[in-house]
Amino acid sequence: MSKPSALPPSGFRDFLPEEALARQQLVRVIADVYGAFGFRPIALSAMENLSTLLGKGGGTDNEKLIFQVLKRGESLRAALADWLSAGRPSVDGAVDTRGLELADLGLRFDLTLPLARFYAKNQSTLPRPFKVFQMGPVWRADRPQKGRYREFWQCDVDVLGASELGAEVECLSAILSVFQRFEFHGLELHLNDRRLLAALGRTLGATDAQWAEALICLDKLDKVGADGVIAELQEKSLLSGGGLERMREILGRTEHAREDDWQGVDGESVNSIRDVREILASAFPRVNVRFNPSLVRGQDYYTGTIFEVRHSEIAGSLAGGGRYNRLLEIFGGQATPAFGGSIGFERLVLLLTEKGLLGKSANDVKVFFPLLAPELRADVVELAMGLRARGIGADVYPDAAKLKQQFKYADERGFRYCAILGGDEHKAGVMKLKDMETGTETTVPLPAFLSTLETLCKT
Amino acid sequence: MSKPSALPPSGFRDFLPEEALARQQLVRVIADVYGAFGFRPIALSAMENLSTLLGKGGGTDNEKLIFQVLKRGESLRAALADWLSAGRPSVDGAVDTRGLELADLGLRFDLTLPLARFYAKNQSTLPRPFKVFQMGPVWRADRPQKGRYREFWQCDVDVLGASELGAEVECLSAILSVFQRFEFHGLELHLNDRRLLAALGRTLGATDAQWAEALICLDKLDKVGADGVIAELQEKSLLSGGGLERMREILGRTEHAREDDWQGVDGESVNSIRDVREILASAFPRVNVRFNPSLVRGQDYYTGTIFEVRHSEIAGSLAGGGRYNRLLEIFGGQATPAFGGSIGFERLVLLLTEKGLLGKSANDVKVFFPLLAPELRADVVELAMGLRARGIGADVYPDAAKLKQQFKYADERGFRYCAILGGDEHKAGVMKLKDMETGTETTVPLPAFLSTLETLCKT
Known part of the structure; x- marks a missing residue:
């Protein structure tokens, strides 16, 4: 056999001692801060049954992201034999429709879906509310790019079983306290609510289908700017006339949005945003806590508050999350309100290392x-x-x-x-x-x- | 789609807060103890190219243990199309000989082979000797059994680039210090040397092939006892006459083996075992440090000192390892002497929790x-x-x-x-x-x- 490569697979990384020490240090700080809020760690299996990952919570969008694990021994032989004996097999059909079921396991692509599975299994023995955190790697079969890896860490913090905004306040305080521990400046906390977004769609005269697509456009605001969003909404006929004008106005005013102006759109969510914003602004005077009516977030399982932590100097977000009151039902658990967020560990460790805030005391x-x-x-x-x-x-x-x-x-x-x-x-x-x-x-x-x-x- | 299962896959585990806290605590203690010896952490990719795992270092024995990751998209389609177009495909042949190459990646099954790959890539920028530790999960596609899981943690500590027994002393001191931190009683450190075992085979009149098989029998001593080993050696004609008698004598005397009696078999390894034993016995007066001429260890890559840490009350070992002076060459690195050991994290966390030595101060x-x-x-x-x-x-x-x-x-x-x-x-x-x-x-x-x-x- 020829000499194998000394490189890790494409999209995967090895961490040298300095990097590994910085990561170890950050993991400890996060665990300590989350712990001081009463959040407790759990550690879940890296591998899931493929049926779990492909279930409703995962969604077909995620299917392409999953590293699937080949069946072994007799099961693999049986899967191939079945496929061959079914006549003249088509490769395209087999792979696209999963008529050929070669895999039975998959690597987790986030920590939320495994949490939902775990909670359905264990909720009878867990305290309610359950304040929980998880830190660990997830895997995505994305095409590798600069800064986008196929193995990376997430740090999730969640409150399961609490419906009031205390869940929001505890999770967000814990997340902001992690940043505060490093005397981080220039942080912004952006708050919005999915209920407000839904009501806005109705106000602007969009159908449900139009509005779902419009939110995908809106989510690109960071990348394409307000003019880009408006152009796309117009081009795809997702909003028109007064609705489009109103949207242009909203995008122009996100910097100084006031909840009061939105009272007529959806009072309940506006009050909730204001209460969360006021408590956090007072607890974290150095963080710019803002209502941002153009914040959307990718996942479709959010049902209420959504948030992102951003930094004035960098693109993208340092943390994000939201309320997901329906997700925990998919594994047959009781209906359970839930709120949670995730710190982007990789981006944070990079930023902290660049700023010299990690690794200093590493060589003890x-x-x-x-x-x-x-x-x-x-x-x-x-x-x-x-x-x-x-x-x-x-x-x-x-x-x-x-x-x-x-x-x-x-x-x-x-x-x-x-x-x-x-x-x-x-x-x-x-x-x-x-x-x-x-x-x-x-x-x-x-x-x-x-x-x-x-x-x-x-x- | 029907409701997916709330269980982790067979052989995988979720850890509840109490267990996760105990694990987090033990990880910190081990990192701190290893760190105090000057060992530095690295963190390697969980996934390897399949060619790396199937290379010489892995060995065909390990092939069955590897969770293989299905190719994705066009690569998978091409692999299936190639196989179909090659005539009337045989399922057995395809799967057994890997004529059908459905997978390109695999999950690591230990931390030593990835370390060898990492060192070949980075050795020019690393200090020499390189004192390094790794903690993390490994995955094995074993049939799940009670106490045997498909995902479990290992904690490796290694010295690369040092040929003298100082490497042995530093690694073994670090490992024993982890146990000592918990005031653990009843520990035994068993020492032997692969060079001594090889010389013994020659002394007993076995051919190389006979002796390789005889060592596999000897490795079962814990399970089948001395009589069982002798019976198997006799039955398989691996030793005979005086050789068999001498072996019976050795097995009967492993409890009180003295290096001096073995001077004639291989002086160099006997002196090395004695030096390591004396230094460690003096540094760790509460540990029973012993020469055990029947200690074999499974892996075939060992070239010198081998060891196991055992506990008088439990079967199996709590830690083990040895010198592997040739392994680092397989990825094209320079010839590099190496010694390393691994703490069985899962068994240790279980034992410490049972004894109430972990998790006490967890709720802070x-x-x-x-x-x-x-x-x-x-x-x-x-x-x-x-x-x-x-x-x-x-x-x-x-x-x-x-x-x-x-x-x-x-x-x-x-x-x-x-x-x-x-x-x-x-x-x-x-x-x-x-x-x-x-x-x-x-x-x-x-x-x-x-x-x-x-x-x-x-x-």
Whole structure:
């Protein structure tokens, strides 16, 4: 067999130590912040039965995104034999209609559908409301592009079983607190409500079908601008006359939209948006919390509040989500109101790393022990173990290699101290200690070594 | 479409909050301990090109274990069309010989093969030696059984690019330190060397082929006992006469094996085992560190030291690994000596949970705010945010539901304090504080609430 490639598959990534440390750090911050709000973690299977992923909640749009897992052994043989014996098989038909069922499992493409399945199974034993968070990878068989990967992490936070806007406030506070932990500036929280959007469609004189398509146009506002949206609505005859004019007016005023102006369209959702906005604006004075009547969000399962967290300097959103009061029914659970959101982990870790807000304190190993001779190994290992037992990271070079090589390693890793035990030091019962920042060398008697390092490293 | 199942696929698991918290806790401890030794994390793609997984390092034995991912779109259509056009296709032949190539990707079945691929790609930019750890899920298409899952976590720690036994000492110390962190008793570290096993085969008069098969028998010692191993060796004519007698003697003496008795078989490996044993026995006085000449380990890529961590009370091993000086060459990297080990995360989390050593401090949210009326929400949210900013976890009930329901929720979650703000309290500018452990209620003026709770929760 020829030499296999050393690259990960197209669209997949390996993370080097600096990147992996930054990711590990962010995962901990998010878990701690969510935890401080009373949200509790769950961890769900990466793989789902294909029937789960292709069910109503997933929708046919998602079918192309799913990495399907080939059946194994006898099941695969049976699927192929069935297909062959059904006459002259057509490849196109087989693959497009799934008359040829080659796969039985698939990788999850988000964390919400698995949550709905999990909740249907476990809701009788879970507290109500259930405040829950999930962090982990999802997989999408998208065509890889710059910045778009086939494996990426999501961080979801949800309240299941609460119908009032307290669910919105708790989830959104938790999400904004994650950003706040990093003293992040320039954040905007955009709020809207699907009920308001639906009422708007009726007000503007669109049919349900026209309006569903119009919302897809509206969702492109970020990319094509107000003129682009209006042009597309006109071209596709989705709005006309006064409706189109009103829409143009709305798009022009999204920057300074006031709920009061919308009271006549749908009072209930307008009041809810205002209450959420006022509570969050007061709790997060540095975040620009806004009502944005042109916010749509992609998924079609939203039934109420929707939101996005954006940053003035970057395109796209850092977090998003909404209320989905009907989704939990698809696996046969009881009707359960639900609200949830997701932080885009990949974009956030990138942004935080660029701004130097992650990874700074990542290298917490301060002391390096070169190994000058094999017979000194046991002594060096014991001293290093003593440091670690006191909470001080220590790295021992594994081979008695050339000292130049060992110090090159130490330089690259950026240790603060080198603790050098050679034959002479061993005989004299001392350790040579080099401060790598100042370059100064001192000699420490071995019995005082651990306490000396403890004082040095912890002050 | 009929209602999809609410269960995860067969062999896969969902983790409830208590389990997920315990896992999260253990992941952090392992990362912190490995980190204190100077090991640094990497995070590799969950998916590999199938050619990587089926390469020499994977081996045909692993082929059946791999979850293969179906090709997508045009590639899948082309694979099926090729197969059909090749005449009258045979299902058996197609599936068994992979003449029908339906899959192009596969899920990783361990973390070592991906590490070898990663190292071949990145070794020029990585420090040498490279001390590295990985934690994450792997997937195996095994038939599910009690205690054997198709998705489970591994925690690998490796030193790449160091040939001396310092690599062994650092990896094994890091692994044992994880167990030590939980004050785990009854641990045994079993050490052996593949070079010694190979020399033993020659000493006992077995051919290479006989001995390779004999080692597979020997590896079953745990399951079938010494008599079972001897019977199988005899039955399969893998050893005979004096060789068989000597083997019987070895198996009878594994409990008290001394390296010195083995000096004549292979001096170099015996000295190495002794040095590693002595250093670790001294660093970990509570662990029974032993030379075990019957230890084999499954993988065929080991070239030197091999080890297992066992517990006197349970079957199987808690950790295992060895030296694999040739594996890193398969992806075209330079010849690189390597040693590594893996903690069986699933077995360890189970054992620690059973012993009550995990999850104790998991519920760190101490203060619960019931919501007595919607108009009090903003005040309650503000107080809760104030607590969280001081590092005190707080949970706000999202709906102004019946108080009985809210207190049921609080009871189940086990909060320490309930902070109750009703209309009367609001008017009087106070908060009612209930200590859920003692049942006592006090009244705290609102301006003093945050500092009072800070004192209560942090002492």
